[in-house]
Amino acid sequence: MTKRAARAATLTDVARRAGASTAVVSYVMNNGPRPVAAATRERERVLAAAAELNYRPNRVARALRSRTTGVVGLVLADASNPYFGALARHIERALGARDKLTLTGNADYSADRQQDLVERFLAAQVDGLVIVSADGGADVAAEAEAAGVPAVYVHNRPASGHSPVVSADNDAAVHTAVTHLRSHGHDRVAFLAGPHDAGPVGHRRAAWESAVGRTDDTLLRCAYARAAAAALTRDLVARGAMPPALITATDEQAIGVLAGASAAGLSVPGGLAVVSLDGTPDSAHTAPALTVAEQPLRAMARRAVGVLLDGADSASAEAVPPASLIVRRSCGCGSG
Amino acid sequence: MTKRAARAATLTDVARRAGASTAVVSYVMNNGPRPVAAATRERERVLAAAAELNYRPNRVARALRSRTTGVVGLVLADASNPYFGALARHIERALGARDKLTLTGNADYSADRQQDLVERFLAAQVDGLVIVSADGGADVAAEAEAAGVPAVYVHNRPASGHSPVVSADNDAAVHTAVTHLRSHGHDRVAFLAGPHDAGPVGHRRAAWESAVGRTDDTLLRCAYARAAAAALTRDLVARGAMPPALITATDEQAIGVLAGASAAGLSVPGGLAVVSLDGTPDSAHTAPALTVAEQPLRAMARRAVGVLLDGADSASAEAVPPASLIVRRSCGCGSG
DNA sequence: AGGCGCCATGACAGCCGTTTTCACCGCCAC
DNA sequence: GTGGCGGTGAAAACGGCTGTCATGGCGCCT
Numbered sequence: 001m002t003k004r005a006a007r008a009a010t011l012t013d014v015a016r017r018a019g020a021s022t023a024v025v026s027y028v029m030n031n032g033p034r035p036v037a038a039a040t041r042e043r044e045r046v047l048a049a050a051a052e053l054n055y056r057p058n059r060v061a062r063a064l065r066s067r068t069t070g071v072v073g074l075v076l077a078d079a080s081n082p083y084f085g086a087l088a089r090h091i092e093r094a095l096g097a098r099d100k101l102t103l104t105g106n107a108d109y110s111a112d113r114q115q116d117l118v119e120r121f122l123a124a125q126v127d128g129l130v131i132v133s134a135d136g137g138a139d140v141a142a143e144a145e146a147a148g149v150p151a152v153y154v155h156n157r158p159a160s161g162h163s164p165v166v167s168a169d170n171d172a173a174v175h176t177a178v179t180h181l182r183s184h185g186h187d188r189v190a191f192l193a194g195p196h197d198a199g200p201v202g203h204r205r206a207a208w209e210s211a212v213g214r215t216d217d218t219l220l221r222c223a224y225a226r227a228a229a230a231a232l233t234r235d236l237v238a239r240g241a242m243p244p245a246l247i248t249a250t251d252e253q254a255i256g257v258l259a260g261a262s263a264a265g266l267s268v269p270g271g272l273a274v275v276s277l278d279g280t281p282d283s284a285h286t287a288p289a290l291t292v293a294e295q296p297l298r299a300m301a302r303r304a305v306g307v308l309l310d311g312a313d314s315a316s317a318e319a320v321p322p323a324s325l326i327v328r329r330s331c332g333c334g335s336g
Numbered sequence: 337m338t339k340r341a342a343r344a345a346t347l348t349d350v351a352r353r354a355g356a357s358t359a360v361v362s363y364v365m366n367n368g369p370r371p372v373a374a375a376t377r378e379r380e381r382v383l384a385a386a387a388e389l390n391y392r393p394n395r396v397a398r399a400l401r402s403r404t405t406g407v408v409g410l411v412l413a414d415a416s417n418p419y420f421g422a423l424a425r426h427i428e429r430a431l432g433a434r435d436k437l438t439l440t441g442n443a444d445y446s447a448d449r450q451q452d453l454v455e456r457f458l459a460a461q462v463d464g465l466v467i468v469s470a471d472g473g474a475d476v477a478a479e480a481e482a483a484g485v486p487a488v489y490v491h492n493r494p495a496s497g498h499s500p501v502v503s504a505d506n507d508a509a510v511h512t513a514v515t516h517l518r519s520h521g522h523d524r525v526a527f528l529a530g531p532h533d534a535g536p537v538g539h540r541r542a543a544w545e546s547a548v549g550r551t552d553d554t555l556l557r558c559a560y561a562r563a564a565a566a567a568l569t570r571d572l573v574a575r576g577a578m579p580p581a582l583i584t585a586t587d588e589q590a591i592g593v594l595a596g597a598s599a600a601g602l603s604v605p606g607g608l609a610v611v612s613l614d615g616t617p618d619s620a621h622t623a624p625a626l627t628v629a630e631q632p633l634r635a636m637a638r639r640a641v642g643v644l645l646d647g648a649d650s651a652s653a654e655a656v657p658p659a660s661l662i663v664r665r666s667c668g669c670g671s672g
Numbered sequence: 673a674g675g676c677g678c679c680a681t682g683a684c685a686g687c688c689g690t691t692t693t694c695a696c697c698g699c700c701a702c
Numbered sequence: 703g704t705g706g707c708g709g710t711g712a713a714a715a716c717g718g719c720t721g722t723c724a725t726g727g728c729g730c731c732t
Contacts, residue, residue, distance in 0.1 A: 061689035085421035
């Protein structure tokens, strides 16, 4: 057994044991701002003492003194949504690569709860804030800025304000999807948007309009839940109103459409060609597998972290990595 | 514009402005261990001063003095897996209800990285550790215990050690699933396990064996990836070796099986009845919808947080909430 | 009615563990 | 002999909590 968990060893303990001052120990631990003689450092001195005591520097004390915690707050709409989950994982990894810890909170699509989380994170003295919001909400970055904490939005733009935003290039993604479906001979390509035009989905809808020109009967709307998309699909098929080619704003909706089509006896891609715009891991394993314009989540995460930590080099703050088309079966490819 | 972000207001600032001592302000802010006269508290005094200065107590300083950070570390195998994502969300909520913040890290199924995360969290002086590991790894809880930090495993048990564990009742879940499939007239129920018997999946396999008695040709194995399950399914169908009723250890596998069956032209539930054992949100929207023995994620999260924070009341540390059978279509119900 | 002691408040100051400034001390080279 | 210079140590923050002590008013007892 190692010694009882009486109290963790402190820098003072190490210093005493090594017969040096706390300053020297500090210099050794972080290759300090000042040099330390190699002899002092190793030979029967600080390094040895630290090892013997199993010393682990206390980040809280360090944070108090240095006014930087090495912690970044991540406000997430909903970690159980695979799209956000995947994004969160990439953000956490990107942050970890910069030696930051990630404080995560789920806002559950509520603006109030998002606000509350920001408040708590700010009290915890985070070094920065990453906001992944589903539907806007007030610009929490303003509050963060007032506290001197940088903030960046990912995926979605706040309702107002001029905070840095990192999002995929929706125009390019939609254009790619439309072009691909047209190459399958579909001259009319419908679009399944969200219930309203807030957030990235609104931009995607706008991009679609500019790509194909709006025709009222080919703009569909429904909630993001799979069940809603499935119900809409069954209804459209029953009324004979289902267009032959469709782009969905999100994978969730696409999966719902697939489920609805299956239930209604409509074959995909035979009777309906579908392309989605997220590209979550889920999309690879639907039946049939979804063709998607995949969002470069990893690149977005890295860019967001870069913008947050290296200052918003504002010229490039909104630069967007390109979406890539992943061709699977739901568009009509490879199925003869 | 509010005042420049020169420096956040401190308790001392508030005290000075209110004409009181820092002690009094502290007492007011946390309904302190000592009472404060109502007049001092409100009337043109501390509360007013705090509001005017937009004072926000510094959690770092508080943590240093009180030796408790109000932060719990959550080590997750992979946030982009919907099962873990959903679990993470419930854990974060349960912790939030107890006024704790959640430091999240993805181990990406690597024991080394898991170890590294625990190390970092310990240095950050977390008040507790929740470990959601996919495949064991060393018992990191021992290290936490040595540092005086409580830890609890969720979903999976460590390879060794006697740390508290919260997991679903796999025996009951498997039993429920087997019973249900038998009620559909299937006397032989196969089981799709993982590549090896580590972790909860191993327990599920064992539970299945004790429920039906092992028959070699009805124990299947494959990796957890959907693609692997799909490939296995296509292969079995092609060889005419697919059993008529199957329980899968995870939703991911079940979804892969569905995809594989669809590709191979095998109808579900007509030619194959499937029941899965996770019950993630995904399972509700497959085609056909999956019947699952749903794990009570929310209850597991709450129990884990209770065990962690209220001390491992060891008698109940491993008590398990029951899994509930969600009947959908893949088992043969409701499809005629 | 007067004195004593107690309770309710409030103030002071030290402490939590680290970083970092500043001063200091030899020692070597000029 | 003096001016660096590599190395070291004491001590002051950082911001909030809390044990100890001071004070003043009140009630109770005689």
